[in-house]
Amino acid sequence: MGFPADLIKWYGEHRRSFPWRENSLTPYQVFVAEMLLRKTTAEAAEPVYKDFIKQYPELSSLREADIEEIAELLQPLGLHNKRAKAFKDIAEQYPRGLPDTRGELLELPHVGPYIADATICFGYGREQAIIDANVARIYSRLLGRDFGTGHQMYRNQELRELIEADLPETEFKDFSWALLDFGAKICTARSPNCEQCFASDYCEYYQTASE
Template identity: 30%
Template sequence: MTDAGELADLVVPWFARNSRDLPWRRPGFSAWGTLVSEFMLQQTPVARVVPRLLEWLERWPTPADLAAEAPGEAVRAWGRLGYPRRALALHACAVAIAHQHGNRVPDDVDQLLALPGVGAYTARAVASFAYGRRHPVVDTNVRRVLARAVAGQAEPGPPSTRRDLEAMAIHLPDELDDARSFNAGTMELGAIVCTARSPRCGECPLKEVCVWRLAGYPDYTGVRRAPQKQYEGSDRQARGAVLALLRESASPLAADAFAAAVTDGERRERILTGLIADGLVVRDPAGFRLP
């Protein structure tokens, strides 16, 4: 078992030398920008997020700026980041911050958790990275690093918010700057070195203490998560095609405008009904439009 504090002593200086230059890590980056980045980074690669994030913050530099727009504008600006319900949640979050928190992103985890679309990870990430609060922050990359370095497993088991936060908290430094760097550094380590496939163990700052490496890289034998459904040809792809047409149109579209994107009429109706139920599309007398 790796001693508490040992991981931080290795990860924090490694991160200081190897962290990528990303907007949300630069001095003066706003808490609102951090919140927006965390919404965008959910299940979306950094390279796709950065240009969209910068465009978003130039257009809406504060929550009130976004709250003043219709929700459909957030969906339109979201572009092809995927999972567009995040855009609606972020708009609702901006409205709540503007109206309930004086246009300032809260620094308290409980207040952050009360915002629309903000879960355990996002609340702690904003509190830690934007405000320097001492909270464990756990994402997929962190879980993988802890599984290998501490538990000696090739992969983390099924996620558990309570268990995962406790596992990270054991190793969290007391000093605030070090705690924030350890959170960010462990994520960075999982993202660029301790990757799911082809980890570069020779470059890892934890190579001398990693239980998985010292045990000879045993295979994972625990419960695996169900594989993600194929995107190509899926309803999710069809939903994206419908939304793309609506983002590009300044006026409502009739149902037959989506025929080329979703050729099967029954499926097209199902897609539109689902998008309406999710609040991403509105039906009015002129046709279908963004909310």
């Protein structure tokens, strides 16, 4: 079947459920989730996300909000002052709503390639490769190649092209979420669960370790 099809099948049985993965969300709601998930866990972000969206349902509602109140709401996640300032700056810079191009998103405060790509893919529903440390690790092990870390990883054109080639035409959201879940559950940074992995027959990392 190949890795993309195998991954989608695995995801159907092991997907994680979070409020920001609902199909009816606006780009703003997805963007908020990705901003909150930065340098924290999904489990920690979930209750804060629900309260944040309830209190600030649109980008315009942040424009009139008090920055101290925003920071207080975000306090459980850490970096709350920086996050609050970023939200305020973005709301003031884009009074008509969130930008809808990758280039404009990358110009926003505290927005890097991952947040921009995730907003385009999950929020605007366009085919867009998603790259983070989990995804880079999966492809590095699967293919036996070094795609770098940090900024190297995001700028690695070979890695981006490989992921773009694997994106299913109609299930690209599920594929991207599946990569994130697979990296969290199976292909973990330390002690990967290779014995439970569907890709062990063709994974270079596993084949090499088994020799």
